[in-house]
Amino acid sequence: METLSFRESWFSNLKNDVLAGLVVALALIPEAIAFSIIAGVDPMVGLYSSFMIPILIAFVGGRPGMISAATGAMALLFITLVKDHGIEYLFAATILTGLFQILFGTLKLARHMKFIPRSVMVGFVNALAIMIFTSQFPYLFGQTWPSYAMTIGALVIIYGLPLLIKSIPSTLVAIVGITAIAMILDVKVPMIGDMGMITRSLPRFSIPNLPLTFGTFMIIAPYSFALALVGLTESLLTAAIVDDMTDTGSNKNKESQGQGISNIVVGFFGGMAGCAMIGQSVINVQAGGRGRLSTFTAGAFLIVLIMGLRDYVVQIPMAALVAVMIMVSIGTFDWQSLKTLRITPKSDAFVMIVTVLTVLTTHNLALGVLAGVVLSAVFFASKISKVHVEKRIEQDGLMKLYQISGQLFFVSVTDLINLFDFNNDNHDNIKEVEINFSNANFWDDSAVAAIDKIVFKYRQYDIKVNLSGLNEQSARLIDRLATHTDLNSGPSLH
Amino acid sequence: MFNKILLAADGSEHSLRATEKAIFLTQNNPAATIEIVYVVNSETSKSDVLRELDTDAITLKRHQKLVPTQEKLKQAKVDFKVTFIHGEPGPSIVKYANDGKYDVIVIGSRGLNGLQEFVLGGVSHKVAKRANCPVLIVK
Numbered sequence: 001m002e003t004l005s006f007r008e009s010w011f012s013n014l015k016n017d018v019l020a021g022l023v024v025a026l027a028l029i030p031e032a033i034a035f036s037i038i039a040g041v042d043p044m045v046g047l048y049s050s051f052m053i054p055i056l057i058a059f060v061g062g063r064p065g066m067i068s069a070a071t072g073a074m075a076l077l078f079i080t081l082v083k084d085h086g087i088e089y090l091f092a093a094t095i096l097t098g099l100f101q102i103l104f105g106t107l108k109l110a111r112h113m114k115f116i117p118r119s120v121m122v123g124f125v126n127a128l129a130i131m132i133f134t135s136q137f138p139y140l141f142g143q144t145w146p147s148y149a150m151t152i153g154a155l156v157i158i159y160g161l162p163l164l165i166k167s168i169p170s171t172l173v174a175i176v177g178i179t180a181i182a183m184i185l186d187v188k189v190p191m192i193g194d195m196g197m198i199t200r201s202l203p204r205f206s207i208p209n210l211p212l213t214f215g216t217f218m219i220i221a222p223y224s225f226a227l228a229l230v231g232l233t234e235s236l237l238t239a240a241i242v243d244d245m246t247d248t249g250s251n252k253n254k255e256s257q258g259q260g261i262s263n264i265v266v267g268f269f270g271g272m273a274g275c276a277m278i279g280q281s282v283i284n285v286q287a288g289g290r291g292r293l294s295t296f297t298a299g300a301f302l303i304v305l306i307m308g309l310r311d312y313v314v315q316i317p318m319a320a321l322v323a324v325m326i327m328v329s330i331g332t333f334d335w336q337s338l339k340t341l342r343i344t345p346k347s348d349a350f351v352m353i354v355t356v357l358t359v360l361t362t363h364n365l366a367l368g369v370l371a372g373v374v375l376s377a378v379f380f381a382s383k384i385s386k387v388h389v390e391k392r393i394e395q396d397g398l399m400k401l402y403q404i405s406g407q408l409f410f411v412s413v414t415d416l417i418n419l420f421d422f423n424n425d426n427h428d429n430i431k432e433v434e435i436n437f438s439n440a441n442f443w444d445d446s447a448v449a450a451i452d453k454i455v456f457k458y459r460q461y462d463i464k465v466n467l468s469g470l471n472e473q474s475a476r477l478i479d480r481l482a483t484h485t486d487l488n489s490g491p492s493l494h
Numbered sequence: 495m496f497n498k499i500l501l502a503a504d505g506s507e508h509s510l511r512a513t514e515k516a517i518f519l520t521q522n523n524p525a526a527t528i529e530i531v532y533v534v535n536s537e538t539s540k541s542d543v544l545r546e547l548d549t550d551a552i553t554l555k556r557h558q559k560l561v562p563t564q565e566k567l568k569q570a571k572v573d574f575k576v577t578f579i580h581g582e583p584g585p586s587i588v589k590y591a592n593d594g595k596y597d598v599i600v601i602g603s604r605g606l607n608g609l610q611e612f613v614l615g616g617v618s619h620k621v622a623k624r625a626n627c628p629v630l631i632v633k
Contacts, residue, residue, distance in 0.1 A: 118545050125544065237543065244539045244552065245580050282536045286582070336541045 003249040004291070009064040013290045020289030021297025027169040027283055028054075028069055028302055029313070030324045033192055035075040037321075038135045039272060040082040041090065042196035046070040047306055048203045049271035054299030056262035058292045062254030063239040065246060065290045067280040067298055068262065072132045072328065073230050073365055074273050080363070081223050091208040093220040093227065094273040098263030100228035105256030113236055113252075119348040120372030122337045123355025124233065127368050129333035130360060136325045139190065139318045146187045147319040154178050154323030169283065171324045178320035179312065192321065193314030200310050202303070203269040226366030228260075231275035233369065235259050238276035245285050279331050347379040385412035387440075389419040399432040400425055405439030408447035408474075416450050426461040433458055438469030448481040496520075499528045500596040501574075502587050502621070505559035508602030512632040513563050516600040517570040519630075528567060528574040531590060532560060533583040553578070584620030592626050600630045 004012070028050045036046030050069035057068045082090050104110075140151065154174040161170035182189060192198065210216055239250050255276075263273045284294055306313065341349050351372050359368035387406035394401055408416060425433065435454070442448060455465045470478065501516045503509040520526035534542075534556065546552045560576060567574045579586050591599050601618045622629045 114548075121544055241539050241543045243549070244534070244543050245536055247580055278540065282540070286536060334541060334544055336544075 009292045016288030017291045017293035018297050020284050020287035021294040022301050023287045024284045024298040025301035026172040030175050032070045034321050034325050035070045037195050039075040039078040043198050045272050049274045051299050051303040052266050053262045053274045054295045057258050058296035060258035060261045062251035064292045066242045066276050067284050068276045070274045071277050073128050073234050076131050077227050088208045088210045091267050093223045094267030095264050096224035097227040097273045098260040101260030102257050105253050108253050110252035117376040119351040120355050122334050123352040125334050127356040127359035129329045133329035136322045139322045147189045150178050150317050150319035151323045154320045158327045175320050179316045182317045190318040192316045198314050227273050230365045235276035238278045238281050242281050351376050381411045387412050387415050400430045402435045409443035410446035413446050413450035422457050432464045434466045436469040442474035442477045445481050452483050495523050496597040497525050498596045500591050500599045501528050501530050502601040503530050503563045508604045512600050512602040513566050515632045520572050530576045532578050533586050534580050583617045587621050588624045598628045603631050603633045
């Protein structure tokens, strides 16, 4: 796939890029506000992120046409940090997240994405969807009936309108429609204005106001590390989706660094860390957005809207916002994974479910990914550690041949040793044992140590052991590590 | 004579029947060629990328869906090629067909998902309405 040149990525698609950018800006506003509320901060924090990140990433990102802004995945990670330490720590953590991401980009970690198994990726996306959904419960349940009516009405618009008109984001129509009804009927329901300040001011430079000590660093570092990983995971996944949708290539390492640069700047200007968004990027591409200009327009137009429409934005009922978040979570969930759950290998399904459950219990997407990766590694090791043997008696019962096949490493060595019938071979008066490894591979010192053990054990019964069919790598390992070649070491002969 | 035939296929039963009719159109016309077009929409993109990060693996997986279709064409000894296009099925097929000046489009009456069809209206219906060339909808 070809990557667009710089000029092409900005100016080859002027009209469609601007129009798509406008659509995305409208779709970004409700989400930016909702994600701020999830993180427990003023709506302005998320709005500043969704204003600045797209503008910055338009210049420094590696995937033209992809939309990055404040996201649910990142907001969810901030919850406990903000609750325990306050908003200044959120800004500091955002800056450190950016530094980590630049480091990851420089180390070219993008290619190591392949170490995250697919089932973990699916679990990640599903957990994210469920978390976004459950984060809405406080505003969804225990409300008055007008609130319920508004949420249902908004959902009807969100899912019904696209059947008639596709050019305007239905979430926006739902928000505008429900807000208008609430204002006209003067219904008293919780509004965005009740959740925190929305101001007409532009973001200002400020250094996070907290002690510059090692203690501070130790508080924010784990959060920032998790944020950096989650942000890059979602960004690179989104980039791959946009690559596929547009049939063009992208620079993943540049994207990682670009995410880092934007987060650093955002942290100094009162915003929270963000990353690429699958849903918004899909909206952008479907609306015709392909170039960097679409991303830039989305951010720029968002702040113009907030400046102009602030007085209306504060009157948006929470009930309408809840409906948008329900749609976001339904759109994020990978429904395919439920359909295919029965036919996917059990271990894959198990890994996916464990990833989801870990996230739901720890509220930390990074821990979920870690648990999933470790579990997959264990499954993989146990799957690949199956060792088989074929036994044959030769030379009128004097020699026995063991034909070993499989991967020999620390997991499989116990099975390997148990395959040999030391006692029986002794009783059967076997004088010589040949172990053939032409279908086996030695991977580590545990494997060599196991062979040592086998040789010594036979030697106790005065049975000679020959190793044959070693491939080059295995022979080299044995040469270097084995002790059985030295006749004086090991248990004494009797 | 229809020389440039566009066959919209998604590997479904209906699209296999459409394939047979497309082959029928090529009979006694050695100049006829068939182009299979497979539309990848955003939902498919998302779920495919989630499962296979590698571009080649994704392409391979999509080709596999079209194996039965391709088998039929090979058996009939028809010249064909496969193209993947991205976007919403209806409008993408229309645009591709109109830009490429095809003589006829052959398409199955229904795709894989009956419910979506009921809610959103059929792809074949949209194609028939907006394409500039004759459209053969196969039941």
